[in-house]
Amino acid sequence: MTDHHIARDGAHDLHAFIAGLPKAELHVHHVGSASPRIVSALAARHPDSKVPTDPEALADYFTFTDFAHFIQVYLSVVDLIRTPEDVRLLTFEVARDMARQQVRYAELTITPWSSTRRGIDERAFMDAIEDARKAAEAELGVVLRWCFDIPGEAGLEAAEETVRLATDDRLRPEGLVSFGLGGPEIGVPRPQFKPYFDRAIAAGLRSVPHAGETTGPETVWDALNDLRAERIGHGTSSAQDPKLLAHLAEHRIALEVCPTSNIATRAVRTLDEHPLREFVEAGVPVTVNSDDPPMFGTDLNNEYAVAARLLALDEQGLAALAKNAVEASFLDADGKSRLAAEIDTYASTWLTP
Numbered sequence: 001m002t003d004h005h006i007a008r009d010g011a012h013d014l015h016a017f018i019a020g021l022p023k024a025e026l027h028v029h030h031v032g033s034a035s036p037r038i039v040s041a042l043a044a045r046h047p048d049s050k051v052p053t054d055p056e057a058l059a060d061y062f063t064f065t066d067f068a069h070f071i072q073v074y075l076s077v078v079d080l081i082r083t084p085e086d087v088r089l090l091t092f093e094v095a096r097d098m099a100r101q102q103v104r105y106a107e108l109t110i111t112p113w114s115s116t117r118r119g120i121d122e123r124a125f126m127d128a129i130e131d132a133r134k135a136a137e138a139e140l141g142v143v144l145r146w147c148f149d150i151p152g153e154a155g156l157e158a159a160e161e162t163v164r165l166a167t168d169d170r171l172r173p174e175g176l177v178s179f180g181l182g183g184p185e186i187g188v189p190r191p192q193f194k195p196y197f198d199r200a201i202a203a204g205l206r207s208v209p210h211a212g213e214t215t216g217p218e219t220v221w222d223a224l225n226d227l228r229a230e231r232i233g234h235g236t237s238s239a240q241d242p243k244l245l246a247h248l249a250e251h252r253i254a255l256e257v258c259p260t261s262n263i264a265t266r267a268v269r270t271l272d273e274h275p276l277r278e279f280v281e282a283g284v285p286v287t288v289n290s291d292d293p294p295m296f297g298t299d300l301n302n303e304y305a306v307a308a309r310l311l312a313l314d315e316q317g318l319a320a321l322a323k324n325a326v327e328a329s330f331l332d333a334d335g336k337s338r339l340a341a342e343i344d345t346y347a348s349t350w351l352t353p
């Protein structure tokens with residue numbers, strides 16, 4: 001899980017720098033973060049599942065022909081989450097994997113509809129994620145916040161249920177900060193979700209839909225104009241529209257770029273063709289993220305290594321990239337300053353001979 005193009009020599013070992021760099025992650029899915037270790041633990045609880053538990057078999061299983069195939073495999077892992085205890089285990093263990101990478105803060109995208117429709121009680125679901133969130137902060141030093149997303153392909157009924165779960169004061173979890181839209185984009189126009197985003201925004205949630213991952217820049221415009229997006233999940237195809245790039249730059253709308261994900265789902269052909277550099281050159285705020293790390297054979301540290309190569313970043317550049325995520329996050333001002341200061345202290349200590 002390393003980007004082999006970066007030189008690995010002593011003081012200039014960027015991999016070691018990245019490994020210790022305090023980080024924030026803004027685009028990472030709950031179920032999509034289930035590592036082989038977590039999948040094995042869940043499969044042991046539900047031996048009838050078709051998901052392989054052997055790491056080698058899992059690597060094959062997690063090789064995707066296209067985005068639709070990815071979603072099909074993703075849903076087979078969703079089927080492993082059947083009880084509130086499964087939800088709690090998944091959430092806490094995902095935080096443990098984050099802590100190992102020095103992730104201090106993560107906005108984790110959760111699709112509550114996928115769990116409640118499979119029979120998990122909604123109150124028990126919220127209690128499980130909140131219990132895991134509090135334990136992760138106390139025991140692992142990882143601050144988690146939630147983004148509840150509509151699984152777009154499942155339609156307006158799923159949208160209604162998701163916004164209800166996100167805005168009902170009796171259910172809404174304390175850690176919820178944002179509202180998203182995931183799943184396939186082809187055949188799932190963004191504007192139909194406007195009323196649900198309007199309700200979520202009115203309830204104080206921030207808008208962070210996926211857009212421009214598998215369709216063109218017009219989907220990103222729709223996400224901005226109809227869903228009032230404050231950040232864009234992926235936004236890859238924005239590179240095809242100079243006016244859109246200028247708009248994102250002017251309004252400081254960050255892209256949640258997930259390079260390895262884009263290759264794994266075949267949204268982009270090769271890393272060398274990835275538009276990350278074009279975004280930076282256009283002045284668009286960019287953050288790098290892992291999306292569904294074990295499914296894409298990556299982790300956040302590897303995404304930073306990929307970005308270092310594509311953008312020719314040194315340690316200062318990597319620290320600036322980590323601070324982009326802090327700035328674009330939904331942390332409060334105090335939380336942002338503290339994490340940014342921790343990144344600065346780490347970088348200056350590393351660079352002091």
Ligand SMILES: O=C(O)c1cccc(C(=O)CC[C@H]2O[C@@H](n3cnc4c(=O)[nH]cnc43)[C@H](O)[C@@H]2O)c1
Nearest residue numbers: 029032111114149151152153154182183184210292
């Ligand atoms: O849960 C179901 O039964 C169900 C039924 C119909 C449709 C769906 C979905 O559309 C689920 C999609 C699911 O995918 C998640 N996800 C993870 N990574 C990505 C990504 O890179 N781009 C878009 N979506 C992604 C998303 O959070 C949805 O939960 C489910």
Ligand SMILES: [Zn+2]
Nearest residue numbers: 029210233291
């Ligand atoms: Zn995603």
